[in-house]
Amino acid sequence: MRLTTKGRFAVTAMIDLAQRQTGGPVTLAGISERQKISLSYLEQLFGKLRRHCIVASVRGPGGGYRLARGMQEVSVADIIAAVDEPLDATNCGGRENCQDEQRCMTHDLWTNLNKRMHEYLASVTLHDLVNQPKAKAVAATISMDDRLRGARRDNVAMSA
Amino acid sequence: MRLTTKGRFAVTAMIDLAQRQTGGPVTLAGISERQKISLSYLEQLFGKLRRHCIVASVRGPGGGYRLARGMQEVSVADIIAAVDEPLDATNCGGRENCQDEQRCMTHDLWTNLNKRMHEYLASVTLHDLVNQPKAKAVAATISMDDRLRGARRDNVAMSA
């Protein structure tokens, strides 16, 4: 799971789309103007999102894009995976020759961290992002952080 | 907070260093061979890590690198921030002209997610990554995942 500006653009555009789709299909031109992302770049991103069945297109006048599923069923991880297609090489391809014992260990440690990241992003949906007034969002973040710290402490305690 | 292969290389190298530093300074040549990362690329990465006071160097024969602080005080976020230096432009620089209400809103939503990501990575230390046998690491991951799901549900419930 990579995390680049490309993924950010996609997530930003999807938030805009999710917020406005009640008024029918949303045009890329509109998203482009509101979010200051080049129209052609959006076309590329939404081409990928469409091929991954995250959005659906409506052609012709009055057309645009709409979500292919409910907001609860679209996670941030889905969006990023769609535009960053080649999730590929974990430097070791998964089953490649993990030569010595040591190599395998660091490899496992890394993929484990990677997995946690993915699970976290998969747990945040468009619905979560859109349906949160500012104050509440901040409060929720803090409480989640507390839980994370708690989990980490458990982790350390277990391995000590 | 970006997450690229560059950061992975740095984290992998740091894990290798953390595991071996009890035997004195660790040479980049050794890390290069064990982790299959080009020596010159490691020099660039460790130059940044040194300038951020995450590692310290020992010159001359028998020299190499060692951690500048304890493993508990080095988080994954620290490592990634050191090598990915320009954490810069959130597309909006922070205080830039968030033109209309809408623009500000999606911007807030994104930075909030970004913040959560950072807090998560900051909560995982080198110590956590190194001192965990496989089986326990997996168990810990699962239990952490449960906590995350729980936290998210609370989140949704709060905003609904």
Added chain:
DNA sequence: AGTATAGTCGACTGAAATGTTCAAGTATTG
């Protein structure tokens, strides 16, 4: 003192990813 070791620095490179722009389509509405 001299030599081997090992980090330090800077410049430079080819390949890939980013992000943008231009151009030519096709499907749909009115």
Added chain:
DNA sequence: CAATACTTGAACATTTCAGTCGACTATACT
């Protein structure tokens, strides 16, 4: 038919990635 809007593809400048090279400095050992 004309306007709208998605679709596709190519070309492009810029930046980042990852590696290479060469010259240099500091230290340990003989």
